Amino acid sequence: MTKATPPTGTPVIELRNVSKTFGEVRSLSNVDFAVYPGEIVGLLGDNGAGKSTLVKTVMGFHSPDPGGEIWFGGNRIDDWSVARARDLGIETIYQERALCEKQPIWRNMFMGREPRSKWGLLDVAKMRSESARLMSDHMGFTSAAVHPDNVVATMSGGEKQGVAITRALYFDANLVILDEPTVGLSLTETKKTLDFVGGIKKAGKSAIFIDHNIFHVYPVVDRLYVLDRGKVAGIYDKSEISMDELIERLYHVARTGSLD
Amino acid sequence: MTAKTKTSKATPQKPKDNRVGPPSFWRRYVSQIGIVGVGLIMWLAFVIAAPEVFTNKNIYLAFAQTTPQFGIIAIALTFVVITGEMDLSFPSIMALGTAVFCLLAQGGLAWPLALVAAFGTGAICGWINGTLVAFLNIPSLVVTIGTSFLFRGLELVMMDGSGVPLTAQDYPEMHALLRSSPFGIPVQTIWMVVILIGAWLLLNRTRFGAHVFLVGDNPTSARLMGINAVSVKTRAFILVGIMATFSGLMTSIYGFYFWPTTGEGFLLNTIASVFLGGTSVFGGTGSVAGSFFASYIIGAINAGVVAAGINAFYTQLAFGLVIVVSVVLQTLIDRRTKRQSLTGR
Ligand SMILES: Nc1ncnc2c1ncn2[C@@H]1O[C@H](COP(=O)(O)OP(=O)(O)OP(=O)(O)O)[C@@H](O)[C@H]1O
Ligand SMILES: [Mg+2]
Numbered sequence: 001m002t003k004a005t006p007p008t009g010t011p012v013i014e015l016r017n018v019s020k021t022f023g024e025v026r027s028l029s030n031v032d033f034a035v036y037p038g039e040i041v042g043l044l045g046d047n048g049a050g051k052s053t054l055v056k057t058v059m060g061f062h063s064p065d066p067g068g069e070i071w072f073g074g075n076r077i078d079d080w081s082v083a084r085a086r087d088l089g090i091e092t093i094y095q096e097r098a099l100c101e102k103q104p105i106w107r108n109m110f111m112g113r114e115p116r117s118k119w120g121l122l123d124v125a126k127m128r129s130e131s132a133r134l135m136s137d138h139m140g141f142t143s144a145a146v147h148p149d150n151v152v153a154t155m156s157g158g159e160k161q162g163v164a165i166t167r168a169l170y171f172d173a174n175l176v177i178l179d180e181p182t183v184g185l186s187l188t189e190t191k192k193t194l195d196f197v198g199g200i201k202k203a204g205k206s207a208i209f210i211d212h213n214i215f216h217v218y219p220v221v222d223r224l225y226v227l228d229r230g231k232v233a234g235i236y237d238k239s240e241i242s243m244d245e246l247i248e249r250l251y252h253v254a255r256t257g258s259l260d
Numbered sequence: 261m262t263a264k265t266k267t268s269k270a271t272p273q274k275p276k277d278n279r280v281g282p283p284s285f286w287r288r289y290v291s292q293i294g295i296v297g298v299g300l301i302m303w304l305a306f307v308i309a310a311p312e313v314f315t316n317k318n319i320y321l322a323f324a325q326t327t328p329q330f331g332i333i334a335i336a337l338t339f340v341v342i343t344g345e346m347d348l349s350f351p352s353i354m355a356l357g358t359a360v361f362c363l364l365a366q367g368g369l370a371w372p373l374a375l376v377a378a379f380g381t382g383a384i385c386g387w388i389n390g391t392l393v394a395f396l397n398i399p400s401l402v403v404t405i406g407t408s409f410l411f412r413g414l415e416l417v418m419m420d421g422s423g424v425p426l427t428a429q430d431y432p433e434m435h436a437l438l439r440s441s442p443f444g445i446p447v448q449t450i451w452m453v454v455i456l457i458g459a460w461l462l463l464n465r466t467r468f469g470a471h472v473f474l475v476g477d478n479p480t481s482a483r484l485m486g487i488n489a490v491s492v493k494t495r496a497f498i499l500v501g502i503m504a505t506f507s508g509l510m511t512s513i514y515g516f517y518f519w520p521t522t523g524e525g526f527l528l529n530t531i532a533s534v535f536l537g538g539t540s541v542f543g544g545t546g547s548v549a550g551s552f553f554a555s556y557i558i559g560a561i562n563a564g565v566v567a568a569g570i571n572a573f574y575t576q577l578a579f580g581l582v583i584v585v586s587v588v589l590q591t592l593i594d595r596r597t598k599r600q601s602l603t604g605r
Binding site (some may be wrong): 035056059061081082083085092094096097098099100101102103107110111112113114116120121124146 | 387461464466467469470471473474477478480481482483484485486487489544546
C-alpha cells in the first residue's frame with residue numbers, strides 16, 4: 001500500500017480503526033482517515049466502496065462499530081452526533097441532498113440550525129431574507145421556482161442541489177464535505193462548485209471532496225484516499241502522482257482490489 | 261461562488277424580471293380558505309334548516325362551552341399528525357389524568373398539587389406513546405391502540421369503575437377556572453384561544469415547531485441535518501397527553517362529575533377536526549389555526565344535527581364523511597398546487 005507523507009499538525013477530524021457494519025454488509029473495515037487544517041482531501045472509489053458511509057460516520061450520522069474512534073481537533077469524542085459536528089463547524093452536502101421537499105426553501109436552508117431572535121423565538125424574517133439573498137447572490141438563480149416561500153418539491157433537480165450546496169456554504173464551516181456535489185449540475189454550476197472548493201482552501205479551511213469525475217477531483221485536491229470495498233486501498237499526495245498514473249491505478253484497483 | 265461578484269459577472273445577461281413573487285395568496289392559504297368556506301356554507305344550511313335555533317344566541321354559548329373540550333386536543337394532536345404519526349389513546353389519557361386528580365383531591369391533597377400530578381400523568385402517558393413510536397419505531401396506530409386499552413384499563417382499575425362528583429362547592433377554584441363565563445364569554449373558549457396562540461407560537465416560532473415540520477416531511481433528511489427525530493416526536497406526544505388531561509378535567513367539571521368512561525365519543529370529532537383543518541395525513545404540513553376553526557365546524561355539525569331534529573346517529577355519519585372528504589380533498593388540492601403527486605411517485 002502506498003503511503004503519502006502525512007501533513008503535519010493536528011487533524012481537524014480523524015477516524016481511527018473505524019468499521020461500520022449494517023447487518024451482514026460491512027461498509028467500512030478498519031479505516032484510518034484524517035483531514036488536516038487547510039487541505040482538500042479527495043475520496044475516490046467505485047460505487048459501493050463506502051465513501052458516503054465514511055462521510056456519514058465523520059458527520060456522526062452513523063456511529064462506528066465498537067473499537068472505532070473519532071477524534072476532533074486532537075480530542076477523542078465519544079458522543080459524536082450530527083448536531084455536535086455541525087456545532088463544531090462541519091457542514092456536508094450529502095449525496096442524497098437531505099432536503100425536506102414539502103417545506104419552503106427557507107426552512108430547508110436553516111434546517112437544524114434555525115436562527116433565533118430575542119426571547120428564543122425563531123427569526124423567520126431573517127430566515128426568509130437570508131434565503132432570498134443566498135439564492136440570488138450565491139447561486140444566481142432566477143428561475144420562477146426560486147422564491148424563499150416556494151416548496152422545494154417544485155424546483156428542478158439542479159436547483160434542489162443548489163439549495164443543499166448554498167446551505168453548506170452559508171454556515172462558514174471549517175470543514176466542508178461534498179459528496180458528489182456536481183452530479184446533474186450544468187457546466188456553469190459545476191464550475192462554480194469547483195471554484196467554491198478552491199475557495200475553501202484559499203480561506204485556510206478544509207474539505208472532503210467526493211466525485212466520480214477524476215478531472216474534477218484531481219485539480220482541486222491536496223491528498224487523495226482511494227477506498228475499495230470498505231478498505232483504504234491507498235493514500236496519495238498529489239505531488240507524488242500524476243493524473244494519468246492515478247487513473248491507471250484506479251482501473252487496477254477496480255480489477256484486482258489492490259493498488260500494487 | 262464564494263465571492264458575490266463572480267456570480268453576477270458570470271451571469272450578467274440574466275433578466276431580473278424572470279424571478280416571480282411569493283406563491284399566491286390563494287396557493288398558500290387554499291386549505292384555510294376551504295375550511296372557512298365549508299364552515300360558512302354549513303352554518304347557512306343550519307340557519308335555513310332550523311332558523312329558530314340558529315338565530316338564538318344560547319346555542320352559540322353552549323357551543324362555545326363544549327367545542328373546546330375536544331378542540332384543545334385537536335390543536336395538540338395537530339403536532340403529532342404533522343410529524344407523520346397518529347395518537348388514538350388520548351380519550352383514555354383524558355380519563356386517566358382526571359382520575360389521578362380526583363383520587364388525590366379526594367384523598368385530601370390541595371387542588372393545585374393534584375392538578376400538577378394529573379398533568380404529570382398525562383405527560384408520562386404521552387412519553388410512553390412517543391418512546392414506543394419514535395425510539396422503537398413501532399407504527400403509531402398500533403402503539404396507541406394498545407396504550408389506549410392500557411391507560412383505560414389502569415384508570416378503571418384505579419377508580420374501581422365508579423365516578424366522582426365534582427361539585428362547585430367542593431372545587432370552587434376548578435369551577436372558576438374551567439366552567440365560568442367572565443364578561444359573558446365562556447371560559448372554555450378563552451382557554452381554547454389562549455392555547456391556540458401558544459400552540460401557534462410553538463409550531464411556527466420555535467425550533468421545536470420547525471423540527472416538527474421537518475421530521476414529518478422527511479425524517480432521514482432531518483436526522484442527516486442533526487435533528488433528533490425521536491425527541492421531536494416524543495415531545496409532540498407529550499403535548500397531546502397534557503392537553504388530553506386538561507380536556508378531561510374541563511369535560512368532567514362541565515358535567516359536575518367524573519365518569520370513568522370520560523373520553524368516549526371524543527375520538528372521531530377530534531381527529532375529524534385535525535384533518536378538516538387542513539393538516540396532511542402524510543405528515544409535513546398542517547396548521548393549528550386550521551384545527552381550531554375546524555373544531556368549531558365539527559362542534560356545529562354536532563349541535564346542528566341535534567337542533568335540526570335529525571336523529572343523532574347521523575352525527576357519526578357526518579364525522580366519518582368529514583374525515584374521508586377532507587382527506588381526499590387535501591390530497592387533490594395538494595396535487596394541484598404542487599403540480600405533482602403528493603407521494604412523490
Ligand atoms: N444504511 C445502510 N444500510 C445497509 N447497507 C448500507 C447502508 N448504507 C450503505 N450501505 C451499504 O454500504 C456499502 C457502501 O455504501 P456507500 O453509500 O458508502 O457507497 P459509496 O462509496 O458512497 O458509493 P457511490 O459511489 O455509489 O455513492 C454499499 O454496499 C451499501 O449497500
Ligand atoms: Mg456515495
